[in-house]
Each structure stands twice: as structure tokens, then as C-alpha cells.
């Protein structure tokens with residue numbers, strides 16, 4: 001079995017960022033295990049029409065690799081993927097990645113991680129999971145789903161051999177992905193039936209093309225793009241004040257959302273269907289100028305009755321009076337999100353025969369700083385528990401985590417140590433603090449059900465406050481928080 005100092009799982013933003021920082025810290029003895037055939041992670045996989053970032057592009061790049069060429073306020077999927085490929089080329093990372101290497105098992109032997117993949121086996125001193133929270137499509141548990149005879153796929157597995165032209169298309173889901181692809185599908189389809197369980201808040205997407213003049217100024221004027229990034233960063237932090245500290249601020253956003261709905265949907269029945277009934281931000285805020293008009297079009301229908309089953313020809317719903325309707329369809333698209341509360345990688349990582357998933361099932365999903373788990377030595381997470389954001393760019397969090405991992409490696413190397421894991425009491429106190437801080441937030445008590453919350457209503461996904469607080473917290477590596485051996 002080949003041995004490496006560090007094995008990184010995933011070649012998306014997290015894994016590639018880690019590879020760059022490992023090289024920059026003088027480390028050469030590592031591999032990146034990628035289950036897919038190419039680099040890019042979520043931005044390689046999600047290729048549905050209209051796929052774009054809903055966080056401003058100026059903050060959606062590595063801080064050490066700004067991109068002067070973003071085309072719009074909100075970058076499109078192809079250009080984000082192209083950016084990542086460019087970065088990988090610049091840092092010569094491709095050769096360090098083993099493609100089609102799906103990690104099937106990773107066991108701690110007491111001194112190393114034994115890693116089985118579909119492309120071979122390795123041992124590693126340290127394992128870094130850069131697998132992302134939104135990587136495993138979630139398929140709804142609807143009876144008869146597999147009996148559907150038309151075309152069906154998940155939004156994260158878009159079938160590009162299929163075209164909506166002339167088709168009767170059904171869509172399940174009204175989240176960030178659906179809001180982006182629904183207008184494209186509606187324009188082409190013979191009919192669009194959107195099955196909505198919950199109406200979300202939709203705000204205008206203020207998206208401008210970035211002129212050639214601006215792009216060239218970003219290249220020529222030293223510090224200009226960094227200044228713009230700082231301004232965009234600060235502006236993007238502001239909604240956190242509403243989400244966490246003062247909900248009156250959210251009323252301004254809710255007013256904008258209601259105005260958009262009134263302006264774009266004239267049918268009062270449809271308007272009521274689309275009106276959200278929870279505080280803004282409780283579920284991720286959707287940004288679109290085209291979603292409501294698409295749903296108000298003559299060929300579109302929004303169905304709010306409960307889905308009871310899928311049959312070979314379509315979807316069966318039931319209204320409040322128990323009356324059933326079969327919606328005949330040629331295609332059914334699942335915009336039903338990802339398995340965030342049960343990360344598949346946790347089922348593959350084990351210590352003493354017990355998986356991390358079993359451990360988290362017992363004690364709730366948590367990690368010190370979202371990065372390391374007590375009882376799981378030399379294991380680090382990027383985008384681990386309570387480090388996702390409802391308001392700003394997760395790349396800020398990822399970079400802070402990578403620096404933290406590198407500092408942990410530095411400590412091991414400097415002191416000739418072999419293993420590091422969080423102290424159980426420190427992790428427990430940390431988790432209790434995060435959960436306390438989340439209590440007053442709109443994500444916990446805004447009156448909605450979301451994938452931020454686990455089955456006990458515990459928010460295991462989001463960071464509770466400003467991103468600069470997290471970055472500051474991770475900057476000073478506190479060796480006393482860890483058990484070292």
C-alpha cells in the first residue's frame with residue numbers, strides 16, 4: 001500500500017485550496033482523491049441551465065487568486081468551473097489528483113488512516129475531508145418514484161441529452177437550484193408543473209455585466225479589486241445583523257420580496273400560493289427576476305397539494321378534501337437538494353469499528369471549529385458542521401479552515417508528534433456555545449423547516465454570526481484545545 005503524509009478527499013474549492021496551501025507550506029507528500037473524472041467539485045457537477053452563484057463574484061474566489069475576469073455581479077457556473085481549472089493549472093495540481101477514486105472506506109489503525117478507494121488503496125498520516133456539504137443528491141421518498149416512465153433526473157445530475165422542447169415537465173422543489181433552472185425549462189416546455197411544498201422568499205437579483213473597462217482596471221490598478229472585494233464583503237455581511245441580532249432589518253427585505261411578488265404575479269390565487277409564511281432568511285433567500293414571471297406564464301401551473309405518489313405517467317396529488325389528481329408528465333425534474341444532515345463520507349470513516357456517522361447519530365453532528373472531531377485522530381473537515389453560511393461566501397470559511405489544518409500539521413512536525421484530536425471537553429463546550437448562539441437566529445426560530453436543522457431541531461449546518469469572528473477564531477491555533485501524542 002502506498003503511504004502519503006496527507007490524503008485529501010475531493011478536488012473542489014476545498015481540496016484544491018488545501019493542495020495549494022500544502023505545497024506553499026513546503027509539503028509535497030500528499031494526494032487528492034477525487035471520485036469524479038475531473039476537477040471542480042460542486043461546480044463541475046451542477047450544470048443545470050441557469051446555474052450560477054448566488055453570492056457576489058467578487059467574494060467568490062480564493063483571496064490569493066482574485067479573478068479580474070468575472071463577467072457579472074453573480075458569476076455563472078461555467079466561468080466558476082473555468083476559474084478553478086485555471087487555478088489548478090497555475091499551481092500545477094492536476095498531477096496530484098487521483099481521479100475516479102471514490103473513497104469507500106477509511107479506517108484509523110492507531111497510527112495511520114487506511115484508505116480504500118475505487119482506484120486503489122493508500123495509507124495516510126492525516127486525512128482531510130473536502131467533500132462539501134452539498135455533494136450527495138437527495139432523492140425524495142415518494143412512493144412509486146422509480147415507476148415513472150418518462151425522463152427523470154436530479155438537478156445535480158442534469159441530463160443534457162434531454163430537451164424540454166414540447167415536453168410536459170414536472171419539477172419538485174422550490175430551492176436555490178429550482179429557482180435558477182425553472183425559468184429556462186418553462187421557456188422551452190409545452191407545460192411546466194411546479195410541485196411546491198413550501199413557498200420561499202424571492203428577492204430581485206441585482207446582476208450587472210462587469211464592463212471591459214472595469215476588468216482592465218482590476219488588472220492595471222494595484223489594490224483596486226482587493227478594495228472592491230473588501231466593500232462587497234462588508235456589504236454582504238450586513239444581512240447577518242438581521243438574521244441574528246435584529247429582525248426588524250429583515251422587514252426591509254420582506255417588503256422587497258412582497259413588492260416583487262405583487263409586481264410580477266397579477267393572479268391573486270397564484271400570488272397567495274407563492275407568498276412565504278416564515279421570516280426572511282429562515283430558508284436560504286432566493287434571488288431571481290425570472291422565477292415569478294415563469295410561474296405566471298400561460299404554460300405554467302403551481303401545484304401546492306400534497307404529492308401522494310408517482311405513477312408511470314406522472315405525479316398524483318391530493319387536496320385538502322382528499323380529492324386526487326394525476327398530473328400527466330413527460331419529464332420529472334427533482335430539485336430536491338442534498339443529503340446535508342447525513343453526509344455520506346461520515347459512513348466511510350471509522351475508528352475502532354465505529355463509523356463517524358454512528359458517532360454523530362449518538363451525539364449529534366459537531367466538530368471543534370467545524371474542523372476536527374474528538375475520538376477521530378488526524379482527521380480534518382473542510383466545510384464541516386456549523387461552518388456553512390446563510391449570508392456570505394463559504395470560501396472565506398474554507399480558507400480559514402485550510403490555514404488551521406496547516407497549522408496543525410506544523411505543530412505535529414515541529415514537535416515530532418504523531419497524532420492530534422480535539423479534547424472532548426473542549427469540543428463539547430464549543431458545540432454548546434455555537435448552539436446557544438444559534439438560538440436567537442432566524443435559522444432556528446424563523447418559523448420554517450429547513451435542512452439546516454437535524455431531526456431534533458438542532459442546527460448542525462450554519463455558523464451563527466459574522467464570518468470575521470470565525471476567521472479570527474481560527475487564526476490563533478490553540479494547541480491546548482487538542483490532545484497531542
Ligand code: N01
Nearest residue numbers: 052053054140173174175176177178197198284335336337
Ligand atoms: O435544494 P434545497 P437546492 N416533496 O434543499 C423540496 C446551494 N446552492 O438544490 O422547502 C416535495 O434548498 C424542498 O421543499 P421544502 C445553496 O446553499 C447554491 O435548491 O423542504 N418537495 C425544497 O423546496 C442551497 O441552499 C447555489 O418544503 C420536496 C427543495 O425540494 C443548496 O445548494 C445555487 C420534497 C429542495 O431545496 C441546496 O439548494 C444553487 C418532497 N418529498 C444551490 N423533498 C449558489 O449559487 C424536497 N423537496 C452558491
